[in-house]
C-alpha cells in the first residue's frame with residue numbers, strides 16, 4: 386500500500402538514509418526500529434511529505450507521491466502522530482477530535498469518523514470535556530490516536546506512541562492497534578518499547594546508521610545477531626524479558642549500545 390523505494394536523504398554531507406526500501410501493507414502493523422539517530426524520524430518525514438528525499442520514491446497504492454504536499458497525502462488517507470505530543474492544548478479532548486473530523490469533512494464530505502465514538506474506542510469518554518493540556522502523557526497519546534483516526538485514514542504512521550504510557554496503558558494500546566489492523570488499516574509503528582513492537586508487529590524493519598540492516602517477522606529479527614549487537618543488546622534467553630527492557634530503557638534516553 387505504502388512503499389519506499391531506494392530513498393536516500395542527505396543533510397549537507399551527512400547521509401541520514403541510504404537507499405532504503407520498505408513496504409507498509411493493509412491489515413497489519415509494520416514496525417520500524419533502530420537506535421537513536423538511525424533515521425526513523427527522517428523516514429517518517431519523507432513519508433508524510435515534510436522532507437523531500439535527495440533521491441528515491443514514495444508510492445501510495447502504486448502511485449508516485451514523492452513530491453506531494455503533506456495535506457494532499459492526508460487527503461489520500463495518510464495520518465500520523467508525533468514523537469512529541471502535538472495536541473491543541475487549549476481545546477477540550479472532544480474538541481481536538483471534532484476539529485480533525487471537521488477538517489476531514491471539508492475535503493471529503495461524509496468521510497470523517499464520529500468523534501464521540503472514537504473517544505469511547507480509546508477510553509476517553511469520561512474526559513471528553515477536559516482541556517487537552519491537562520492530560521497526562523499516556524492519555525494524551527490516546528487522544529492523539531483518536532484524532533488521527535478521525536480523518537478515517539487508510540495508512541497510520543505512529544511515532545513512538547508508547548512513550549509516556551505505563552505498562553498497562555501500553556498493553557491496552559497494543560490491543561487497539563491489533564484491532565485497527567484487523568479492520569484493514571495499514572500501520573507503521575516507530576517505537577523503542579520492544580514489548581509493544583514484538584507483541585503487535587507482523588513485520589519489522591531495522592535501521593542502523595541510515596541503512597536497513599534487517600527485516601522480517603519479529604522472531605527472526607530478534608534472533609538476528611547483527612540486530613542484537615547494534616540495537617537490542619546482548620541480553621540472552623528465551624522469553625526475552627531483559628531484551629524488552631534493554632531497548633525500552635535505552636531508547637529515548639539515547640544511550641543504546643552500538
Ligand SMILES: Nc1ncnc2c1ncn2[C@@H]1O[C@H](COP(=O)(O)OP(=O)(O)OP(=O)(O)O)[C@@H](O)[C@H]1O
Nearest residue numbers: 396399400401419420421422423424425426427428
Ligand atoms: N535537520 C537535520 N540536519 C542535520 N542532520 C540531521 C537533521 N535531522 C536529523 N539529522 C541527523 O540525521 C540522522 C538521523 O536522525 P533521525 O532523527 O531521523 O533519527 P531517529 O532514528 O529518528 O532517532 P531517534 O530515535 O532519536 O528519534 C542523525 O544522525 C541526526 O543527527
